[in-house]
Amino acid sequence: MNPAADITPQPDAMRTILALVRQGLSQVEASLAKLADTDDPVLGPMLSTVLPGSGKRLRPALALLVGRMGEVGADPLNHMALGVELLHTASLVHDDIVDESDTRHGAATLYARVGNALAVLVGDYLFSQAAQECVATSNLDVVRLFAETLGAMAQGQIDDANGQLGGRHTWQTVSREMYYRTIGGKTASLFVLACQGTGLLVGMSQAQVEGLRTYGQNLGLAFQVIDDILDFTSTEAELGKPVGSDLRQGTVTLPVILMRDRQLADGRLRAAFETDDVELQVRLVLESGAIRAAHAEAEALVSRARSALKPLPAGVERDALDALASYVTHRAR
Amino acid sequence: MNPAADITPQPDAMRTILALVRQGLSQVEASLAKLADTDDPVLGPMLSTVLPGSGKRLRPALALLVGRMGEVGADPLNHMALGVELLHTASLVHDDIVDESDTRHGAATLYARVGNALAVLVGDYLFSQAAQECVATSNLDVVRLFAETLGAMAQGQIDDANGQLGGRHTWQTVSREMYYRTIGGKTASLFVLACQGTGLLVGMSQAQVEGLRTYGQNLGLAFQVIDDILDFTSTEAELGKPVGSDLRQGTVTLPVILMRDRQLADGRLRAAFETDDVELQVRLVLESGAIRAAHAEAEALVSRARSALKPLPAGVERDALDALASYVTHRAR
Numbered sequence: 001m002n003p004a005a006d007i008t009p010q011p012d013a014m015r016t017i018l019a020l021v022r023q024g025l026s027q028v029e030a031s032l033a034k035l036a037d038t039d040d041p042v043l044g045p046m047l048s049t050v051l052p053g054s055g056k057r058l059r060p061a062l063a064l065l066v067g068r069m070g071e072v073g074a075d076p077l078n079h080m081a082l083g084v085e086l087l088h089t090a091s092l093v094h095d096d097i098v099d100e101s102d103t104r105h106g107a108a109t110l111y112a113r114v115g116n117a118l119a120v121l122v123g124d125y126l127f128s129q130a131a132q133e134c135v136a137t138s139n140l141d142v143v144r145l146f147a148e149t150l151g152a153m154a155q156g157q158i159d160d161a162n163g164q165l166g167g168r169h170t171w172q173t174v175s176r177e178m179y180y181r182t183i184g185g186k187t188a189s190l191f192v193l194a195c196q197g198t199g200l201l202v203g204m205s206q207a208q209v210e211g212l213r214t215y216g217q218n219l220g221l222a223f224q225v226i227d228d229i230l231d232f233t234s235t236e237a238e239l240g241k242p243v244g245s246d247l248r249q250g251t252v253t254l255p256v257i258l259m260r261d262r263q264l265a266d267g268r269l270r271a272a273f274e275t276d277d278v279e280l281q282v283r284l285v286l287e288s289g290a291i292r293a294a295h296a297e298a299e300a301l302v303s304r305a306r307s308a309l310k311p312l313p314a315g316v317e318r319d320a321l322d323a324l325a326s327y328v329t330h331r332a333r
Numbered sequence: 334m335n336p337a338a339d340i341t342p343q344p345d346a347m348r349t350i351l352a353l354v355r356q357g358l359s360q361v362e363a364s365l366a367k368l369a370d371t372d373d374p375v376l377g378p379m380l381s382t383v384l385p386g387s388g389k390r391l392r393p394a395l396a397l398l399v400g401r402m403g404e405v406g407a408d409p410l411n412h413m414a415l416g417v418e419l420l421h422t423a424s425l426v427h428d429d430i431v432d433e434s435d436t437r438h439g440a441a442t443l444y445a446r447v448g449n450a451l452a453v454l455v456g457d458y459l460f461s462q463a464a465q466e467c468v469a470t471s472n473l474d475v476v477r478l479f480a481e482t483l484g485a486m487a488q489g490q491i492d493d494a495n496g497q498l499g500g501r502h503t504w505q506t507v508s509r510e511m512y513y514r515t516i517g518g519k520t521a522s523l524f525v526l527a528c529q530g531t532g533l534l535v536g537m538s539q540a541q542v543e544g545l546r547t548y549g550q551n552l553g554l555a556f557q558v559i560d561d562i563l564d565f566t567s568t569e570a571e572l573g574k575p576v577g578s579d580l581r582q583g584t585v586t587l588p589v590i591l592m593r594d595r596q597l598a599d600g601r602l603r604a605a606f607e608t609d610d611v612e613l614q615v616r617l618v619l620e621s622g623a624i625r626a627a628h629a630e631a632e633a634l635v636s637r638a639r640s641a642l643k644p645l646p647a648g649v650e651r652d653a654l655d656a657l658a659s660y661v662t663h664r665a666r
Contacts, residue, residue: 042495043488094457098450117431120453121490124427127460128484135477143476144468151461155376157454162375 014327017065017320024064025057027078028085035086035129046122050089050110060085062194062219062324066212069317070202076137080201083133083146084194090126091153091190093119098157099249106240134197141200149193156185163252171273174252176261180221187227188220195219207311214308215321222301223328228253229294232285244282254297256281259290298329347660350398350653357397357407357414358390364415368462379455383422383443393418395527395552395657399545402650403535409470413534416466416479417527423459424486424523426452431490432582439573467530474533482526489518493584504606507585509594513554520560521553528552540644547641548654555634556661561586562627565618577615587630589614592623631662 018025029052036047060081067077093110095101097119102112111119127150134146159182163174195216199209230239231246232255239245246253259265265272265288272284285291305325312318351358362385369380393414400410426443428434430452435445444452460483467479492515495502502511528549532542563572564579565588572578579586592598598605598621605617618624638658645651 040488043491094453097453100450116449117433117494118491120427120430120456121487121494123453123457124460125484125487125491127457128480128482128487131464131480131483132477135473135480138473140468140471140473140476143473144465147461147464147468150464151458154454154458154461155373158376158451158458161451161454 014323016316017061017323020068020316020320021061021064024067024074024078024081025061027074028057028060028081029053031078031082032085042118043122043125046110046114046118049113050093050122050126055085055088057085058324059088059190059194062191062216062321063198065317065320065324066195066198067202069313069315070199070204072202076139076201077198079133079136080142080198081194083130083137084190084197086126086130086133087146087149087153087193088190090123090130091157091186093123093126095157097123098161101241103241137201139201142197145193145197145200149189152185152189154185156182156187156189160186160251169252171252171256171260174257176254176257179252179254179257183221183224183228184217187224188217191220191223192216205311211308211311215305215325218301218305218308219325219328222298222305222325225254225294225298225301226329226331229255229291229298232282233291244278247278247281254294255285255290258293258297259285259288262290262293264288264290264293295329302326302329346656349649350394350656353401353649353653354394354397357400357411358394360407360411361390361393361414361418362386364411365418368419375451376455376458379443379447379451382446383426383455383459388418388421390418391657392421392523392527395524395549395654396531398650398653398657399528399531400535402646402648403532403537405535409472409534410531412466412469413475413531416463416470417523417530419459419463419466420479420482420486420526421523423456423463424490424519426456426459428490430456431494434574436574470534472534475530478526478530478533482522485518485522487518489515489520489522493519502585504585504589504593507590509587509590512585512587512590516554516557516561517550520557521550524553524556525549538644544641544644548638548658551634551638551641552658552661555631555638555658558587558627558631558634559662559664562588562624562631565615566624577611580611580614587627588618588623591626591630592618592621595623595626597621597623597626628662635659635662 032051036044036051038044038047063081063084064077067080092104096104096109096111097116100111101109103109109119110122114122131143131146134143137143159178163169163178163182169178192213193216196209196213199212204212228246231244231253234243236242242248247256260269265284268284272281275281302325306322309318309321312321365384369377369384371377371380396414396417397410400413425437429437429442429444430449433444434442436442442452443455447455464476464479467476470476492511525546526549529542529546532545537545561579564577564586567576569575575581580589593602598617601617605614608614635658639655642651642654645654
């Protein structure tokens with residue numbers, strides 16, 4: 001599978017972006033394939049199901065774009081891009097355990113294939129590979145941010161479990177602040193690592209590194225808000241899982257929170273959430289204007305991300321980061 | 334609980350060792366308590382059940398002893414000792430998931446208390462904390478070894494699952510080499526991190542760092558061999574779990590391998606292993622002389638560990654490492 005294919009909803013803008021990082025992404029893809037190509041008769045097949053050709057490669061693309069703006073050899077930059085993607089993959093392996101997910105994008109998860117125990121260990125193994133790639137950049141600031149990111153992601157997932165019905169909260173008590181804290185940890189922290197971490201690696205100024213942090217943070221939040229919107233607005237075929245999966249597993253996301261806080265549902269809210277009828281709940285969200293309200297928040301986040309790019313040197317790379325931010329709110333999956 | 338209490342089977346020798354590292358161990362204990370003392374209403378109670386006062390602190394004691402032999406401030410050394418202990422704790426949290434263990438040393442495991450999903454995430458969180466402590470030593474070689482250790486431990490656990498009956502192997506096919514490779518990853522690698530990692534941190538010579546690696550490797554192997562012997566020779570009260578737990582979960586360890594390879598069981602082996610009668614299997618191991626043979630291997634490993642200490646500066650610390658190695662084969666649990 002061509003990694004380019006997945007992040008090309010607006011062919012013209014995206015073609016430019018991908019031309020800039022195509023070589024680096026090919027390198028990442030080759031390294032992932034090589035990692036999976038081990039003689040170990042148990043580990044090898046498991047790595048082959050999660051590593052090669054399986055994702056959008058959006059996070060390494062971000063790292064590679066930022067890397068082009070500074071002074072650094074191809075080697076450290078490729079280690080950085082690979083480390084970011086491996087950390088992403090490791091976290092997906094564990095997320096599928098936590099969510100007891102049997103499929104992801106329509107394919108069987110590692111958890112479904114090999115069971116709980118081995119999936120836990122393969123995730124740990126991938127955390128190690130990710131850490132080793134970050135260490136191979138030889139930049140202690142990068143490694144520090146990596147270590148913090150790992151913790152932020154786990155904390156975000158713990159918050160997520162906490163916010164789920166059956167955790168400490170109900171659809172009535174999950175706050176907008178709690179939602180953003182949760183997705184900041186579980187999703188945005190990795191975008192921050194890709195952007196800020198690479199800024200540190202290529203020796204950018206403090207103002208530029210701060211700009212990249214803000215860009216990554218807001219881009220990551222917007223990305224997750226859109227993901228949570230798509231869980232209501234997509235079809236099952238597009239999602240590779242049933243519509244309303246978040247609600248089915250008790251996760252209350254931004255559309256529901258906004259519908260509740262802004263009283264968008266004309267008093268029908270309590271009735272819908274007193275049943276287990278997820279289809280009814282999804283219909284209510286779609287009819288209430290909550291999707292439009294959530295989209296507006298994503299647009300505001302994207303606009304904050306784009307503003308944060310100002311300190312960066314003007315050029316095709318900055319334009320590409322700018323275009324990528326817009327893409328996030330327009331993507332279909 | 335006083336961490337000193339647990340590693341004091343031979344009061345005189347141990348008193349000397351512990352006097353050398355008491356201050357550092359107290360610092361580790363205080364840092365662990367502080368880590369658990371978070372405001373987070375979900376994470377806090379979970380960390381409190383796994384972090385403070387729960388272990389032997391053997392691995393940080395090793396790091397602190399090695400640290401006393403070189404030139405390094407108290408701060409980096411404490412980060413190292415804490416990082417090693419946190420990595421150990423994180424791996425135990427995931428091991429209990431992998432083994433579906435409800436109790437450890439007689440107390441409920443985190444897995445039993447909070448379930449699979451949260452235990453996976455708390456383990457990940459602790460990997461992050463461990464990584465952050467290693468990064469706080471500001472020594473990239475230490476962090477590199479940490480990252481490799483994380484992978485070696487996961488690989489060892491995967492090998493372990495592979496060697497279990499129901500995995501790819503049976504009691505007839507698990508080889509001695511496979512056994513040592515497995516315990517080298519799952520147990521000895523962490524002893525190597527504690528010893529070699531601290532040697533790197535305090536700027537020892539290459540010969541000394543190599544010596545510490547060999548010491549840690551062989552000490553760790555011996556430690557696990559004894560652990561696997563105790564699973565046959567201890568009482569349920571001493572173990573905090575049933576005698577023969579390894580066999581019960583299908584794990585074939587050194588005593589069984591030696592009994593088979595050296596034909597110590599007078600032909601009764603196949604009959605015992607064709608049943609599910611673990612008590613019969615345990616009795617056969619005890620009667621066969623396999624325990625004595627395994628003990629001899631542990632003694633040989635300890636002797637290799639002690640020889641590897643030669644390049645280190647003579648003094649109370651080297652004597653203490655030497656005494657600790659002997660302790661390993663004499664410990665009761």
